[in-house]
Amino acid sequence: MINTPHLLAGAAIGSEIHNPWIVAIAAIISHFILDSVPHAEYNIDGVKDGKIDKRFIKDFVKILLDLFFGLTLIVLFAYKSPYFNYIIEGALFGIFPDFLLFITYIFPLKLLKTIAEFHYKIHWFLGKKISGNILVMSQVIFSAVFILLLIEH
Secondary structure (H helix, E strand, O other): OOHHHHHHHHHHHHHHOOOHHHHHHHHHHHHHHHHOOOOOOOOOHHHHOOOOOHHHHHHHHHHHHHHHHHHHHHHHHHOOOOOHHHHHHHHHHHOHHHHHHHHHHHOOOHHHHHHHHHHHHHOOOOOOOOOHHHHHHHHHHHHHHHHHHHHHO
């Protein structure tokens, strides 16, 4: 799943829960729940190779733009919230598993590889024939729901 829905899910959690420990744990769990739903992903093979080259830079910029877009939506819809610090915490922990995956590509340590294997297993639908419309719409629908939750606060 692209980063924006993960950011928005974590932000929505932070808008509802105001305990930093619970926000962090719930946002990480939400990441894996969302990743278990069929969704589209953009190609980041250049990052997965772990070699700093043109492909890596191109894919890294793609990731940064996605992060910027998601964080911009959060700021636009929640900057006045009295719980903004929890919202940002939730957003950051919502993408934490993908951050660990990114680190694994560069530093393939055993513990990180174990976490990455679990992360990949969550994507049960990979290799199955699922309509591209469904893969994209799942992210659009989740993102819209999470934005609505942010607007409420």
